[in-house]
Amino acid sequence: MGEQTGPVKRRLGVMGGTFDPVHHGHLVAASEVAARFHLDEVVFVPTGQPWQKSHKTVSPAEDRYLMTVIATASNPQFSVSRIDIDRGGPTYTTDTLRELRSLNDDADLFFITGADALEQILTWRDTEELFSLAHFIGVTRPGHILANPGLPEGGVSLVEVPALAISSSDCRTRVAQGDPVWYLVPDGVVRYIDKRKLYRH
Ligand SMILES: Nc1ncnc2c1ncn2[C@@H]1O[C@H](COP(=O)(O)OP(=O)(O)OP(=O)(O)O)[C@@H](O)[C@H]1O
Numbered sequence: 001m002g003e004q005t006g007p008v009k010r011r012l013g014v015m016g017g018t019f020d021p022v023h024h025g026h027l028v029a030a031s032e033v034a035a036r037f038h039l040d041e042v043v044f045v046p047t048g049q050p051w052q053k054s055h056k057t058v059s060p061a062e063d064r065y066l067m068t069v070i071a072t073a074s075n076p077q078f079s080v081s082r083i084d085i086d087r088g089g090p091t092y093t094t095d096t097l098r099e100l101r102s103l104n105d106d107a108d109l110f111f112i113t114g115a116d117a118l119e120q121i122l123t124w125r126d127t128e129e130l131f132s133l134a135h136f137i138g139v140t141r142p143g144h145i146l147a148n149p150g151l152p153e154g155g156v157s158l159v160e161v162p163a164l165a166i167s168s169s170d171c172r173t174r175v176a177q178g179d180p181v182w183y184l185v186p187d188g189v190v191r192y193i194d195k196r197k198l199y200r201h
């Protein structure tokens with residue numbers, strides 16, 4: 001009798017973030033991980049309420065969602081999900097991944113995170129469950145050391161991506177000071193920030 005093999009699973013990348021605004025660092029990280037890990041798709045998931053940023057002012061979820069749609073629209077491998085925004089309440093990645101698993105039962109999930117976020121991951125909610133829901137991929141980010149801070153053996157891969165020293169906070173500060181953000185964020189996002197007068201204080 002021949003060996004029984006199940007159907008080949010889709011490989012779905014998940015890029016969670018506040019995306020206030022989304023910038024080329026996010027897009028390059030997603031694109032590089034998609035290529036290295038042979039992902040079929042990367043879904044960007046803007047946070048609803050990022051509870052660890054509750055001391056900061058965060059732009060309305062609809063603005064962050066629309067900027068993410070604009071930034072990813074030209075790439076057929078990228079999509080954007082509203083699940084964290086529509087769920088309401090503080091955003092926990094365990095909820096995100098559970099929901100994505102039930103919506104994509106034909107897929108294995110790969111959660112993409114920068115070195116700074118990976119450093120903090122043990123402070124997230126329900127960390128024991130977290131690593132059973134997806135494989136985690138930590139990517140390099142200028143100014144942060146990419147290391148596995150005691151995370152489960154085999155549950156995390158560390159990947160070097162082209163270094164882009166861009167952060168959303170720096171983009172917000174630049175707009176507030178009247179400095180350009182052209183080429184730090186996609187052109188459509190520059191125009192959206194301008195149209196909605198975001199980050200001007
Ligand atoms: N330049 C970058 N290179 C690689 N990963 C990045 C980069 N910028 C952000 N990330 C990762 O993308 C995810 C979402 O990041 P987030 O939306 O918080 O952007 P940010 O630039 O870190 O924002 P802020 O400056 O407001 O904290 C996180 O996992 C973060 O580590």
Ligand SMILES: O=C(O)c1ccc[n+]([C@@H]2O[C@H](COP(=O)([O-])O)[C@@H](O)[C@H]2O)c1
Nearest residue numbers: 016017018047050052091092093124125
């Ligand atoms: O699950 C948690 O407790 C948790 C705590 C902090 C951050 N996260 C997730 O980490 C991703 C990056 O978050 P941020 O705040 O750096 O944009 C995003 O998907 C967040 O929902 C998740």
